[in-house]
Amino acid sequence: MPVGDETVVLARVLSCPELFDVGSVREARRVARRLLSGELEPPPEFLGLRSEAVNEVLAVTEGPAGRNVAPVGLRLFDGTPRVALYRGSRTRRNFEESGRLVACVNPDPIDFLRALFDELPVRERAGVPVAEGTRAFLVLERVRASEDGRGVLRAELRVSDWGLLHPRPRALVRGEGAMVEALVEFTRLHLGEEHERRCREALETVRRTVRSGRYLRAVRRLEERLGSRS
């Protein structure tokens, strides 16, 4: 069953009425109840995630490495949630055993640092372990997983449950920061060659982490301008 206070869910529905095509508080309340009963599935945006992008989340896992929390990129390129787990982490060890992770949506990068430094507490909300600072979460279960040629475990997931704990959830999206970085470097091109290199690197990060048409067009436009300079 989805986890969340009805008032919080209602506030969220009212803040993004376009997601459910609601035109009144009464309709929004009906949608909030249908979401909480599990009758209606929330789109990723409702939980603060961005479609067609890698969303940086805090993954809580349980298993042979104990209860653990660590940053992971949740890929939402085609509607199917996916993760790529590198060798050697506790997250991967736990996930390989349990086939499950809780993706915690938190907009604060300092909490990511706390997770990496083993300083971020995890508490249960309605039986689900979630990291401190979590605004929304998804319980994700393995559908299939396999190692690629470089030893990265690539897993396709399905959402088995979700929760909304705050009316303004928002995941960190690396590609958005990278786009800002690219633009800053673009304005400094006249100051030295290193700025063109940094601009291109940032654009590469955008390309890898956001695949929406708007972003890809923006990357191409900037690359064209860079190309026409040389």
Ligand SMILES: Cc1cc2nc3c(=O)[nH]c(=O)nc-3n(C[C@H](O)[C@H](O)[C@H](O)COP(=O)(O)O)c2cc1C
């Ligand atoms: C923003 C961010 C995103 C990350 N995404 C991933 C990822 O998608 N897959 C992965 O294997 N490691 C990822 N990492 C690296 C792991 O978080 C890192 O290896 C961590 O130390 C693993 O911790 P653990 O041993 O407690 O699981 C990411 C790190 C950061 C900071």
